[in-house]
Structures are given as C-alpha cells and as structure tokens.
Amino acid sequence: MDILTKMRRFAEQDVSEEEITKNWRDYRWQLRHAVRDLKTFEGLTGIELSREEKTSYQKVLEKFPLSITPYYFSLINFDDYRNDPIFIQAFPSPRELNITRYDLKDPLLEEKDSPVPLITHRYPDRVLFLVSNMCAMYCRHCTRKRRVGDRDSIPDRDEIRRGLEYIRATPAVRDVLLSGGDPFLLDDDYLDWILTELGEIPHVEVVRIGTRTPAVLPYRITDNLVAMLKRHHPLWINTHFNHPRELTTSAREALRKLADAGIPLGNQSVLLAGVNDCPRIMKKLVHKLVQNRVRPYYLYQCDLSEGLSHFRTPVGKGIEIIESLIGHTSGFAVPTYVIDAPGGGGKIPVMPNYLISWSTNKVILRNYEGVITSYKEPDSYEPTFCDRNCDECDLQLHLEEGDEFKAIGIAKLLSDWDRTITLIPENTERVERRDRDDGEFTKPKF
Numbered sequence: 001m002d003i004l005t006k007m008r009r010f011a012e013q014d015v016s017e018e019e020i021t022k023n024w025r026d027y028r029w030q031l032r033h034a035v036r037d038l039k040t041f042e043g044l045t046g047i048e049l050s051r052e053e054k055t056s057y058q059k060v061l062e063k064f065p066l067s068i069t070p071y072y073f074s075l076i077n078f079d080d081y082r083n084d085p086i087f088i089q090a091f092p093s094p095r096e097l098n099i100t101r102y103d104l105k106d107p108l109l110e111e112k113d114s115p116v117p118l119i120t121h122r123y124p125d126r127v128l129f130l131v132s133n134m135c136a137m138y139c140r141h142c143t144r145k146r147r148v149g150d151r152d153s154i155p156d157r158d159e160i161r162r163g164l165e166y167i168r169a170t171p172a173v174r175d176v177l178l179s180g181g182d183p184f185l186l187d188d189d190y191l192d193w194i195l196t197e198l199g200e201i202p203h204v205e206v207v208r209i210g211t212r213t214p215a216v217l218p219y220r221i222t223d224n225l226v227a228m229l230k231r232h233h234p235l236w237i238n239t240h241f242n243h244p245r246e247l248t249t250s251a252r253e254a255l256r257k258l259a260d261a262g263i264p265l266g267n268q269s270v271l272l273a274g275v276n277d278c279p280r281i282m283k284k285l286v287h288k289l290v291q292n293r294v295r296p297y298y299l300y301q302c303d304l305s306e307g308l309s310h311f312r313t314p315v316g317k318g319i320e321i322i323e324s325l326i327g328h329t330s331g332f333a334v335p336t337y338v339i340d341a342p343g344g345g346g347k348i349p350v351m352p353n354y355l356i357s358w359s360t361n362k363v364i365l366r367n368y369e370g371v372i373t374s375y376k377e378p379d380s381y382e383p384t385f386c387d388r389n390c391d392e393c394d395l396q397l398h399l400e401e402g403d404e405f406k407a408i409g410i411a412k413l414l415s416d417w418d419r420t421i422t423l424i425p426e427n428t429e430r431v432e433r434r435d436r437d438d439g440e441f442t443k444p445k446f
Helices: 003-011 017-024 027-032 038-045 051-063 078-083 085-090 157-168 188-199 223-230 249-260 279-291 315-325 409-414 429-437
Strands: 126-130 175-179 206-210 235-239 265-271 294-301 336-341 346-349 355-358 362-366 372-376
Touching: 017 027, 038 051, 078 085, 126 157, 157 188, 188 206, 188 223, 223 249, 249 265, 265 279, 265 315, 279 294, 279 315, 294 315, 315 336
Parallel strands: 126 175, 175 206, 206 235, 235 265, 265 294, 294 336
Antiparallel strands: 336 346, 355 362, 362 372
16 A cells, blocks of 8 residues: 555545545645654554654654645655655654754844844845744754744734834835745735735835745645735745655646746755755756746755754755756756855855956956866956946936837837827817717827
8 A cells, every 4th residue: 555545544534535635635634634743654654663763753853843744745755764855854853953062043043133023134125024933844954943843823913014014114125035934824815915015015026935835735836825926926936845856746736836827936945965965866856946937046055053963064065066057057947055154144155166266357267167268358447437426327327217108109109018009190080989989988199
C-alpha cells in the first residue's frame, strides 16, 4: 500500500473513494489532518522508532513543534527517508537541539527594527508586514522559529490596523511585503480586507506576498483566492521551493493559476545541507521554476537562527552553485545569492568575482569559461555637471511619466498608444443624430 493511500485511510475511515479524493484536495482538510506527533508518523509509515529515537525526537518537539501537511508528507520517499530532501525539510532532527554560540533567536534583529508590532522597517522605501503567525507546515530550517509554531495565531483587525496606520503615516514606504507565518493561511475575506486597505494608501505602489503554500499546500491556491488576488494589482508573489521534487503536478497547477492571473512570480530558495547543496540539483530546480513562469529571485545562505547549524553550508558552496549557473544557463534563471546579514544589516549579494583588476582606463574581466579579456574605458569622460539642486534640475532628471496625450489629428490616428480609429468633425448631421439617439455618446475632442 502506497503512503498516499495510507494517509487517506488514516485521516478518513469508512468513506467512499470519491469523498476521500474530494477531501484530499480541500486545503482545510489538509490543515486539520496535519502530521503533528510521532505516533501518527509511525502509524502512517509502518516505521517503528526505537525508544532512544522517540526520546530524542520528543525533546526536539518540545522546543520546535512538528506539523506536516498530508500532501507534503505523501511526497516523502520512505524507501530511503533519512536521505530524502522532503523528509529532511519537514521532520525534526535531534541536531536542532545543538545550539551553537553563534545561533540567535532573532538573527536579523527584525524585532529591533520594528517601530510598531507586526512591522519591520529596515530598508528606506519598504516594510515587512507580519500578518500571520501560522504556516501550513513547520519547515525545519525556518528563520523565524521564535515566532512560528510556538505561538500559532492570526493578528486581529486592531493589530493589523496599527500596522496600516504606520504605513499611512510613512510616505517613504512604497513597497509592502506581507509575510509571517504565511499570509495565505488567512481567510480570503481577511486577506482581501488587508489588501484593500493597502491599496487605498496613495504612496504604496506595490504589495508583495511571501508564501510557501504552492510547495507544501498547493490546494490553498483556489479559484476564489486567485480571483480575489487579481483585484489587487500590482501584486507580486514570492514562493519558496528548495528542491525539484517539490514541483509536483499540483504545485505546477497552483503556479499556473497565479501566473494566468497576471501575478509576477518569484522564488526564494534556502541553501540547505543535504537538501539542495549540489549544482545539478539547483540547476534542475531553476529550470523547472522558469518552465512554470517563476523567476528564481534569491538563493539564501542559511541564517544563524537557533537549531539550524546542521543545515548551514560554507559560503563557498553557494559560490560554486552560482558559478555553475552563470553562463551555463539563461540569465533570468540565475538567482542572486545573498547572506541576510546578522544584526539586521540586510541582504548582501555574494557572487563570484568576474572583475579581476582595473586601472584608470581599462578593466580586466573573466567569463564563465575562464577567458580573460579587457574592456577599454573612454579616454575622456565628461560627467554632466550637477549642482545638487534637484528641484530645479534642467538636465536629464525628468522623472515624471512621458505625456502620451499631445498628439492630435492624423498623428493621433497613427499613434500606437491611442485607441482612436476615426476623427469626426463637430456639428455634422450624423453627430447630432447620435446625440439624439444615444444619450451616452460623447463628441470627440481634438
């Protein structure tokens, strides 16, 4: 009996196969039947843990809880589960209790940069808005283990309003990232309300949502959710796939729905020892992502959060992976490798060095093959004189949108940006007849 059949029978007994299949794709059913303890794990898999293993695992769960959706659980290869990348990301390891002297509860100092609850304001023009403490699954590599799992909760409207008030009062904020937890663990109506409130703030130009649900609970991407999200453009979504095996048929369908709704998709992977610390694995992952209209965005070096030391690789491993991608595959398939600086310094790109040397008029470069070449800089470069008086700049500092509505007459018909197809002189009998017959007709203005 395969693990999927075991999972279905364990979760729902004495029901028809049709009802089981229907329930399996219900994300609420998935959340209700998450694997949360060792007894359930043993019952589903037939694996009998030794007394010593149970004791060590239980100690981990007392500090870092367990929760795996039935869907994600069904992806584990139990013939070799201890080496399976799905299992490693989802199931506790005794090594999580190995807290080194470099590990920190809040390594990125998000709470230090929190002017009001739920808001982290680190970068000048954008904020992190933590709208949920709930996740579909507790990833073992989570950087916010201090928040997620231990205190499952959804902030109430008053708490959310405080965050919204801060954003309204801070005109520099043009970009809001909704995270948590997972914003898609909110009900559709609640998330719709948050997005509507943000959309009414004039200086907020774009909203982003970070979610792991396409990877661990793809059934959450319902038609109703997508229809709601589609009303809130410009909206961007960042997913979190770490291994090619996570891009199942159901995951691809979830991504298709989001992409077809016109939502740009990105992916943020974490470099994890024993999961994806291999150039071939990462190349396959980025190729599968772009096939599904997801742009690889970041590859994160694993953070210095408590209990993650066994996941961390040397930075050199990340450089090796990026080296294996640049020049060897499409440029838009190459993520930016970053270290989120401990102490709240923000994301720092760490990339291979392609600039070998330079002088006053020449730079020496190398390509992905090892070819070394030179680029001649201009002998005389006269920068535009700038007096730093931006308000009265008469140079190239014209940042407003170009005016697309100046063309008239024939030029208007020739333009590509105007949908006018006919010019009609005023005061003709035909125009007057239209005015009489159709009260909504508006005469063209030239």
